[in-house]
Amino acid sequence: MTVAGERRLLQLNKLEEFRLHAYENTKLYKEKTKRWHDKQIQVREFEPGQLVLLFNSRLKLFPGKLRMKWSRPFEVERMTPHGAVELWNKEKTEKFLVNRQRVKHYWADHPDKHKESITFADE
Template sequence: MAYHQAGEQRKFQLQELDELRLDAYENARIYKKKERLPCRPKSKLRSRWDGPFVITNIFPHGAVQLKDEHTNNTFQVNGHQIKPFHEGPAPTINDIEIISLVEPTPPDGTT
């Protein structure tokens, strides 16, 4: 009878170990799922452009003082971080460009 009880006890131990292994596997899966979410960039290709700003002062060591026209705040940045803004010619009301949307014919004369 002692052998029978020892066998049953060993079966229960193996079942408990199997349950612990499955629980550990499930916990690892949940952890990996939660860990992956913050690693994704929210928007890698989003525009990081701010401005345009007005240059108020240029310092000899390469720093530039900028002024935000909307809030009138001034701040200093490295001169290498700013990009020049070239405003194109302002369109006038009388300037109209006509674009033909007719489909061109092939040069060899086939239709």
């Protein structure tokens, strides 16, 4: 009976040690994933009056190979300190906040759109 009790205590200690290792591994995995995710984030700065396109997040509900992923141009009203962008819809005259990662610059009316630059280097 005492041998079985000692063996059971040893198994419980091994189980506790295994649980601690699993906890450390998940912590390391989460830190590594967070570093990778933070590296993938593109910092985009917008100024009031700029035109931007809004990512259509509902696209995944209706899959389509040729479906537009970006909605019509919206005008930037203001930027908040924490990364939200207030957009203004000219057609419906409404304002709404979105995450800055969901918008990108709209260059259709940009003056440098049709200019092309080629640089040659002498070797």
